[in-house]
Amino acid sequence: MTIATALDRTLTAVPTELAHGRGGGGPAPKRIVVAYGFWIFILSDMVMFSALFAAYAVLSGNNAGGPTAPELFNLRNVFISTMCLLLSSYTCGIGVLSAEREQPTLFLVFAILTFALGAAFLFIEATEFAGMVAKGAGPWRSAFLSSFFTLVGTHGVHVASGLVALVYLMAQVRTHGLRPAVLRRLLCWSLFWHALDIVWVGVFTLVYLMGGH
Amino acid sequence: MHNPERVFDDRTPGVEEHEPTASYLSYSVGLGLAIIATIASFIVAQTNLLWAPGIPVGLIVLALAQIGVHLVFFLHLGSGPDSTNNILALAFGVLIVFLVIAGSVWIIANLNSNLMPIPQ
Numbered sequence: 088m089t090i091a092t093a094l095d096r097t098l099t100a101v102p103t104e105l106a107h108g109r110g111g112g113g114p115a116p117k118r119i120v121v122a123y124g125f126w127i128f129i130l131s132d133m134v135m136f137s138a139l140f141a142a143y144a145v146l147s148g149n150n151a152g153g154p155t156a157p158e159l160f161n162l163r164n165v166f167i168s169t170m171c172l173l174l175s176s177y178t179c180g181i182g183v184l185s186a187e188r189e190q191p192t193l194f195l196v197f198a199i200l201t202f203a204l205g206a207a208f209l210f211i212e213a214t215e216f217a218g219m220v221a222k223g224a225g226p227w228r229s230a231f232l233s234s235f236f237t238l239v240g241t242h243g244v245h246v247a248s249g250l251v252a253l254v255y256l257m258a259q260v261r262t263h264g265l266r267p268a269v270l271r272r273l274l275c276w277s278l279f280w281h282a283l284d285i286v287w288v289g290v291f292t293l294v295y296l297m298g299g300h
Numbered sequence: 301m302h303n304p305e306r307v308f309d310d311r312t313p314g315v316e317e318h319e320p321t322a323s324y325l326s327y328s329v330g331l332g333l334a335i336i337a338t339i340a341s342f343i344v345a346q347t348n349l350l351w352a353p354g355i356p357v358g359l360i361v362l363a364l365a366q367i368g369v370h371l372v373f374f375l376h377l378g379s380g381p382d383s384t385n386n387i388l389a390l391a392f393g394v395l396i397v398f399l400v401i402a403g404s405v406w407i408i409a410n411l412n413s414n415l416m417p418i419p420q
């Protein structure tokens with residue numbers, strides 16, 4: 088097959104003159120570029136989490152004679168907080184969808200639901216941490232607990248900053264309405280929130296389920 | 301089959317474009333599948349449903365399945381030509397994540413098995 092026919096077949100499969108951002112039809116629209124940049128940021132955040140996951144995987148057995156995972160974890164609470172985060176990811180998706188469809192009231196309803204579910208998740212996690220510290224199982228006790236608090240705590244800090252950003256975005260929707268710039272920020276925020284849920288799937292599987300029975 | 305009206309755009313992750321009616325359905329299907337995968341993981345971890353040495357493998361498979369559900373139904377990463385850039389970036393991210401985690405576990409396991417036993 089000559090290069091000319093190969094090129095010709097590609098052109099029939101995907102008309103490149105219509106493919107923005109891939110050599111034809113001019114540069115991609117701003118929201119595509121912005122969301123792609125944010126997607127790269129999220130992937131770099133995932134790489135950071137992978138280092139914390141690796142540290143936990145390596146250190147989870149080194150409990151220095153202190154409490155072990157099955158003694159500390161309450162899987163019923165973990166299940167409830169997992170469901171909270173999953174449902175908040177769902178309401179976040181529906182909320183951004185309503186914003187895209189120019190339904191600001193519906194967006195605010197789902198944003199408040201998302202906030203409540205995220206806050207419930209954080210509350211359960213904070214209670215768990217406080218209970219562990221009260222039992223003398225703080226991050227200083229063993230390498231296992233240091234890596235546990237670092238991994239789960241970093242995820243919790245991400246959730247907390249996501250909640251702060253959500254309040255800020257709700258205020259923007261209230262004051263500015265759903266203009267394109269606000270919609271772009273909402274889109275990026277929803278990517279961040281979905282990504283946190285993906286990290287949590289790794290956390291509850293590796294930390295709680297594989298270590299806690 | 302090919303629709304000449306359709307513009308092949310780069311697609312943002314997180315948004316289902318060109319298919320406005322499928323979106324609520326997509327999120328709901330994703331939520332249902334994710335709940336099933338979560339419940340299955342908790343059941344597998346706490347019962348003897350799976351052969352005991354196979355439980356970690358089963359949990360990893362369920363977690364990967366759930367991550368796939370999140371990517372497809374919540375972040376709308378598809379196999380279409382308009383997701384190519386997002387998928388390529390994701391593939392690179394997955395490569396680095398795999399290298400960091402698998403590499404660390406492998407190296408440290410090797411180191412541990414080569415250490416002299418600590419005198420009791």
